[in-house]
Amino acid sequence: MPARASRNTGGESKRPTLATVARAAAVSHQTVSNVINAPHLVRDETRRRVEAVIEETGYRPLKAAQTLRTRRSHLIAVIIPAPHPGRGELHNAFLHAVTKRAQRSGYRVLLFTGVSDSDEIRAYRELLDDYTLDAFVLTGTHAGDKRTSWLYRRRVPFVTFGRPWGGPDNHPWVDVDGASGERAATAHLIAAGHRRIAFLGWPKGSGVGDDRCAGWEAACREAGLPTAGLRMELQEDFSEGRTACGALMDSQDPPTAFACVSDTIALGAWNEITARGRVPGRDAAVTGFDDTTAAAVVGLTSVAQPLDEVADACLDALESLLTTSRNGRRRATARRRVLLEPRLVRRDSA
Amino acid sequence: MPARASRNTGGESKRPTLATVARAAAVSHQTVSNVINAPHLVRDETRRRVEAVIEETGYRPLKAAQTLRTRRSHLIAVIIPAPHPGRGELHNAFLHAVTKRAQRSGYRVLLFTGVSDSDEIRAYRELLDDYTLDAFVLTGTHAGDKRTSWLYRRRVPFVTFGRPWGGPDNHPWVDVDGASGERAATAHLIAAGHRRIAFLGWPKGSGVGDDRCAGWEAACREAGLPTAGLRMELQEDFSEGRTACGALMDSQDPPTAFACVSDTIALGAWNEITARGRVPGRDAAVTGFDDTTAAAVVGLTSVAQPLDEVADACLDALESLLTTSRNGRRRATARRRVLLEPRLVRRDSA
DNA sequence: ACGTCCAAATAGATCGTTAAAATCATTGCT
DNA sequence: AGCAATGATTTTAACGATCTATTTGGACGT
Numbered sequence: 001m002p003a004r005a006s007r008n009t010g011g012e013s014k015r016p017t018l019a020t021v022a023r024a025a026a027v028s029h030q031t032v033s034n035v036i037n038a039p040h041l042v043r044d045e046t047r048r049r050v051e052a053v054i055e056e057t058g059y060r061p062l063k064a065a066q067t068l069r070t071r072r073s074h075l076i077a078v079i080i081p082a083p084h085p086g087r088g089e090l091h092n093a094f095l096h097a098v099t100k101r102a103q104r105s106g107y108r109v110l111l112f113t114g115v116s117d118s119d120e121i122r123a124y125r126e127l128l129d130d131y132t133l134d135a136f137v138l139t140g141t142h143a144g145d146k147r148t149s150w151l152y153r154r155r156v157p158f159v160t161f162g163r164p165w166g167g168p169d170n171h172p173w174v175d176v177d178g179a180s181g182e183r184a185a186t187a188h189l190i191a192a193g194h195r196r197i198a199f200l201g202w203p204k205g206s207g208v209g210d211d212r213c214a215g216w217e218a219a220c221r222e223a224g225l226p227t228a229g230l231r232m233e234l235q236e237d238f239s240e241g242r243t244a245c246g247a248l249m250d251s252q253d254p255p256t257a258f259a260c261v262s263d264t265i266a267l268g269a270w271n272e273i274t275a276r277g278r279v280p281g282r283d284a285a286v287t288g289f290d291d292t293t294a295a296a297v298v299g300l301t302s303v304a305q306p307l308d309e310v311a312d313a314c315l316d317a318l319e320s321l322l323t324t325s326r327n328g329r330r331r332a333t334a335r336r337r338v339l340l341e342p343r344l345v346r347r348d349s350a
Numbered sequence: 351m352p353a354r355a356s357r358n359t360g361g362e363s364k365r366p367t368l369a370t371v372a373r374a375a376a377v378s379h380q381t382v383s384n385v386i387n388a389p390h391l392v393r394d395e396t397r398r399r400v401e402a403v404i405e406e407t408g409y410r411p412l413k414a415a416q417t418l419r420t421r422r423s424h425l426i427a428v429i430i431p432a433p434h435p436g437r438g439e440l441h442n443a444f445l446h447a448v449t450k451r452a453q454r455s456g457y458r459v460l461l462f463t464g465v466s467d468s469d470e471i472r473a474y475r476e477l478l479d480d481y482t483l484d485a486f487v488l489t490g491t492h493a494g495d496k497r498t499s500w501l502y503r504r505r506v507p508f509v510t511f512g513r514p515w516g517g518p519d520n521h522p523w524v525d526v527d528g529a530s531g532e533r534a535a536t537a538h539l540i541a542a543g544h545r546r547i548a549f550l551g552w553p554k555g556s557g558v559g560d561d562r563c564a565g566w567e568a569a570c571r572e573a574g575l576p577t578a579g580l581r582m583e584l585q586e587d588f589s590e591g592r593t594a595c596g597a598l599m600d601s602q603d604p605p606t607a608f609a610c611v612s613d614t615i616a617l618g619a620w621n622e623i624t625a626r627g628r629v630p631g632r633d634a635a636v637t638g639f640d641d642t643t644a645a646a647v648v649g650l651t652s653v654a655q656p657l658d659e660v661a662d663a664c665l666d667a668l669e670s671l672l673t674t675s676r677n678g679r680r681r682a683t684a685r686r687r688v689l690l691e692p693r694l695v696r697r698d699s700a
Numbered sequence: 701a702c703g704t705c706c707a708a709a710t711a712g713a714t715c716g717t718t719a720a721a722a723t724c725a726t727t728g729c730t
Numbered sequence: 731a732g733c734a735a736t737g738a739t740t741t742t743a744a745c746g747a748t749c750t751a752t753t754t755g756g757a758c759g760t
Binding site for chain 1: 715716717718719
């Protein structure tokens with residue numbers, strides 16, 4: 001009858017829990033919890049005693065239990081887009097920067113894929129429902145983006161790498177000033193003496209593409225240079241860049257420089273120039289955008305995006321959203337709209 | 351006094367739980383659980399009724415609660431290495447492939463960073479302790495890898511993209527046959543008529559590098575071609591490739607072809623050849639490894655790794671580890687050692 | 701009629717944490 | 731002394747699943 005109740009004695013090597021620590025420190029488990037989450041509620045002496053036991057046992061709270069109770073997982077979802085030639089590198093660097101910065105704030109990055117907006121939204125729902133995700137980082141925003149409105153409607157904390165581009169500006173975003181970057185690149189070409197500068201861009205209607213184009217246009221206008229008939233609309237494709245460059249060089253009043261909307265297209269132009277036995281930078285100048293390894297390899301002048309800063313700003317914004325939505329203490333409200341300056345990397349091609 | 355106890359009536363829009371579903375289907379919560387996890391225990395009619403309610407309410411089990419109880423998070427950790435020129439693209443593609451494949455099996459990918467083996471191990475511990483991670487995918491295995499032994503000792507399920515390279519072969523791994531790839535590239539050079547083929551490789555001692563070198567050596571030996579004095583040991587760096595290529599071309603018995611251990615080095619060689627006014631592929635041949643965008647852009651023949659297959663094999667292995675460790679039903683044991691064939695992508699440079 | 705066996709379903713305990721309420725001790729004030 | 735206000739700590743209840751019994755109700759054999 002005196003059924004000596006389960007006494008968990010002996011050298012137990014199991015994971016320490018709040019209860020374990022509490023027993024060892026001769027306090028209640030809640031006091032231990034308070035030491036961690038609300039130290040001001042605990043007497044100094046007690047706190048020190050508990051902290052010592054925590055240190056000694058190596059106790060760490062179990063995320064699953066915390067999440068169940070608090071509805072916060074300390075997980076942030078970031079999409080990993082399908083590999084596209086020339087873009088993988090950029091995204092990898094961004095992911096790394098985000099992961100590193102998130103880690104510093106006690107968050108982890110969860111990856112997911114999705115081929116379309118609606119596909120991605122399906123993923124959001126699953127991630128929110130199943131994994132209790134805290135926030136999202138979106139990339140590749142575009143006009144009429146269904147994802148941002150969906151998330152906004154559900155009051156899900158999120159930030160985008162990319163401006164709303166005409167959509168409602170009701171969420172924090174971080175972006176790189178493409179116009180400024182392209183303007184710098186164009187100004188660099190002008191300073192090198194070029195007077196007829198083509199812009200190899202994407203079809204009108206893409207926010208990013210039009211923005212960069214505007215930079216080229218502004219630089220030319222300010223210097224009193226022509227732009228008419230010098231803007232080409234191409235797909236993001238190496239051979240399109242090459243063809244367009246060739247066509248322009250064969251025209252009757254050929255440009256001497258090519259400011260390009262991306263490295264991929266710029267490399268196409270670079271290749272065409274080289275194939276004609278000309279030397280990029282001496283006979284014809286080219287600039288790209290994104291500062292990829294390929295650009296570095298062939299010596300292509302390009303505009304580099306400050307990805308570490310972008311990641312930092314993204315997580316600043318998220319932290320701000322996440323902390324203010326629960327308690328009102330930390331009101332270190334981060335800027336909701338961040339536009340960062342890119343950097344021109346000069347190489348042989350211009 | 352008859353305090354009509356909390357009756358959660360009315361249009362409650364809260365997340366459905368097991369209890370909600372159970373009430374609606376007029377069964378116990380455990381029966382609902384059984385419908386999901388052990389349908390054979392439930393009578394057909396009951397099962398259908400419960401399934402209907404699940405469908406209707408959109409019920410989905412909460413991961414945090416499952417994890418707390420079962421000690422499985424359905425989370426797989428993959429490292430994201432610090433961006434290194436020329437490697438980011440490869441890793442991005444791998445990450446994407448892993449994420450996609452994991453999603454199909456009900457798993458999610460968690461990212462983490464770490465600059466050294468010991469740093470990474472610290473991260474393992476945190477991830478395991480805090481987030482109850484199910485498994486790890488490691489990349490960049492090397493001789494004397496502390497990470498694999500640490501994980502093995504703790505019986506943590508993991509798979510590596512990369513062979514143990516001399517370390518204990520006690521864990522599942524997936525790799526691409528570098529020797530075979532380099533042999534194919536070299537054979538291609540030989541078929542094109544080259545009789546003196548240099549190998550621009552990494553310093554001896556790296557498993558991956560030596561493996562690829564062995565492929566070049568074998569191909570040369572079989573064709574009766576010389577290798578003595580033709581192997582260079584370089585750092586993974588563009589300019590090193592360029593310098594080495596130039597030095598060899600200036601030697602008294604210069605090679606006509608350069609089989610390179612990586613695209614980065616190959617692009618260096620390619621650049622040196624171009625800079626001398628020669629045309630790669632016509633005057634001197636070059637091959638690389640990894641089929642990066644940069645290689646595609648300049649027309650560099652390269653060896654492509656089948657990353658989708660690698661990811662698939664990695665997750666097959668993990669699934670096998672994760673299912674057999676709990677229940678013995680699914681014994682569809684995946685191969686523990688998978689060596690995949692790379693593919694030679696022929697372009698202008700060779 | 702009675703016990704046995706099996707399938708189907710249920711009840712209750714449990715995982716580790718935090719939130720809210722209750723207890724206990726101390727201090728301050730009139 | 732009495733009694734409120736404050737502080738420190740403990741107790742009790744969730745959170746939403748799964749796991750481990752235990753109960754229920756037929757079918758069956760003797």
